[in-house]
Amino acid sequence: MLELNEIGMLSCSQIKTLIEQEHFPDVAVTWTLRDVQNLLLKSSVKSRETNDFVKLLKEKSKHGWSFNFQLNDDTLRLERVFWISPNGKEKYVQFNDVLQIDATYKTNRFGMPLVLFTVIDNHGLTVLTARCLLSNEQFDSYSWALQQFRYYTNRDPIVLFTDGDMELARAIKVIWPNAIHLLCRFHISQNMTRALAGSLSANLSEFMNEFWRVGSIEEIDVFEMEFSTLKTKWQAAESYLRALEAKKKQWAFAYTHNNFVAGVSSTQRQEMVNGQIKSALLSNSSLMRIIDGFEAVETRSRDKLSQASLSTKFAPASMDPLINDALHTLTNYAQVLLKAESGMSLSYTCLVDASKDEGYFLVSHKDFPQKFRVVRLSIGTIEQSTCSCRKAIWLGISVKQWTISQSSSILHWLRDPTQKLEARKTEQAEKKRFSIRLKRKSACTLATGLGVGYNLNPIHTSQMIQLVRWSEVEST
Template structure:
């Protein structure tokens, strides 16, 4: 180790050489150019250039600072000079590392913005200044906090005047009022800075892999074994890369991006609304050409749900999903809305009609009253269903506290009522339920009785997949990119699945091909691989059934939903709307060694019905019919018994019927029939009725023309650059916690002031 004299200072250059500068020969000035004759250079022979290239990234970064600890760094003094501010930072870093404390920059004066030259800086110990506590009036609300600020006087003032050519120390105080801890170099935040290579890995794992801190810590420890990564530092960096930059024109960029896609490919459907007062984006709905085709093909069952906290503006993301012929959930439409009111849902449903001109047959939602009202007004003739999961959650939220200890008994009776297979039996059980639990009458009659309760929602899984893709809350354009990636992944899976099964090698013929070879050949020709597998399974299962007798006396299976192969509807309910002349024969089918029975009805038109309801609910021919098909010539099979939605893409295109012209002709016929009926009634009533009819038609025609002109002018004069970002609606305080109060909790809690402790007001409104 080299010990310098009092008038000498050690300068470490970048080429691992130690330079001794003699201050006495330079009249108090230090030459840092490396060309002065008074400099003495001592090369470090322990490190060769070839060895330096072999040093690992982690070792080179970790040991850079430690390499200076073996040399003594001179104490700063007044008049000490430096060439650049980087030299100042480097020197102070090495000196503070030696002395075991941390220095921070407390002053940084620069020239005007045109020059931005730094003129004055003050460096101080991180224990400088004193802590100012924030005391509260109520003692129990105060918390003991700790601070490392002790008013340490250590500081160095450095100046770079306009007339000077070097940077010099003008004043300093090198005394501390606290002990110097040797562990500071290890655990201080400033010394825990991770290398750039490690930060790149963390950014990649966070932004692209969505990995949690535990998994990232394991991967980083394996890749950088010589670098210590503390959990707090890792989590801070993860949060840094999760938060996306807020874009000032995010909404206008979103609309411009969607309109560009619509211009390049006319099949795109984009609808939006702008708030006329704030000029901000209110709602936007879009569908790609592939999504429009999927909706038109699989619109018989559509599922809808909203996701929250998916973007920076907290706009709910509304998703519409369907089930394709591979039994996969497909995203068929999406929208960003500003609220969840009836008017917004009506706008969404109207947008789907304008884009596809097809209404679903069954529409499954999450029991939102606004959506229910919108379905009644926009989707006439659609059968709405509520998700069972959301129904149970609403029961728990609304009825658990009023019922208290009797809630569990109520749930059992509620499910017993829900699972009743007869409408008459359901009404009896429902009235009995309200009589036994009168506290639930208002909620059950107003929320549940008018809706169908029979299905769960597959859209929840789609919500989870989409919500797990982004990190934090992305921008609106980033969210559209995420949805495009999801659509691409769905289409890629379908294409791969079709290619895989089309090029699959020959396989052994199963029991279905042995029993019904011609049927199996037709099924293989028309159905997708997934549906073919499910239909073959039903055929194989039919071998385990037997026919008990031809029905003479009707008797239903009373043990519903308590075992395998139970009925889904009573036979009496199935026969209510069937004339006796349309029934050829009814069979009672039972699985061997099973107590449950099902009934198969063969009709005169060669169709059939079964109490398992598989053909109605799922669209596949059940095992009970296949058993009858094997023993009775009256049982008839045709591929059209299976819905077209389960056919492969080739057969769907061959059999595809353009329903849009038919729908237009039907609407035209219905409207013209109403108009003709109105004209006849008006002529029959007299001239006054004719006058009122003409007046109504003229007013309606003028209003429609006015709306068309407004819409056309808005589209022609629309400029996406004028659209402002949506207004972010952020709730006050801490986010709500999902918590269901028990019967023993106090529901009538009152506001309590945090300052004076008085009940009835909050701290911001406190007058004390």
């Protein structure tokens, strides 16, 4: 009826009569003619707004933007729209190793959920890459959004974080079957608190502390044993724990931290971006206003990048000559991590593990000699060196005692991300063996997950590919 009114075939009074007779024949309708007029006016405004929004995106496509949209076949109303800027494409191609996806609400008068795609750059900054408005959060809508993202970036993510939405999870399995899908720990805590607040009552805080203690255990066999004990001890939470157990490979440290995640364990970084966007938008914002809001966020992001680049350019040298060479290639964000690890290494001791074959060491803090990690150092093939902490993998800080200028774990943090892309091409063509320089025996701390891959003395740096991730893009 709304469409018939727009082309002049039905008047407001005729529409009111049809509503009364066809839809509410036995009910006293209280709607007035003015109500119908307001409805038509609102519909007309939204229709014009959609047209203007699409026109704006078409205009921006002349400047490198990419977008696509879908209208409802029956009503011709806007159902889905996806768009990505040239800067968003570039950042994702450079830093697709960790992608975060989250939906936020109350940003537009259409009531459409706004789905955001963000990455973490080499300065440790959260960067907005693409946006998508959907009419709902069902499997088909999320699948369409991921398909658009994949088409316009031509690159799949390696690891991605979500809040655990089931429909989004289904879409990820279909569109990106090889991606490592991890769950946000913040949302797990939030959902668990809501679900168990009544049954655990005053004991909730104790349970949460114990749950995350177990969830942070590094060894898989120890985690399995402790989690079983947890279920037995907390009978009131057993069914909930069993549900989480089925997803343990997506949130438990013992399973998740075999992957580089740039130090991320939740989507809280993206929640900060959501907050910035909401501060620029209102629940009744027009579609045109959304574009303005995003441009304001991108302006702030460029300012932060400029500040980070200056901090990198004027970062002070280290007193440790063993890491100075590496500092010249890293962003300030990674430099801070590497310097901290260098200082921490002096507090660790290392002993040969006599119970194992040659190449195994026990590393412990001098104040806690009974708590140690096992380091296996492979001089011949660095890729086979390991440490039970796996920080070299999930943090990506490289090892102090080794030559790290070309090591894998540093790729993410290089000043110039183009070096990371070139290194990846080289690595795919031929697995390089990196030279190792063992200076002394000490402890292993960060390296894998954060991307700074810094291990203490006999430490391994098997996954050092990440350090390159933190390099800075030089201005041209």
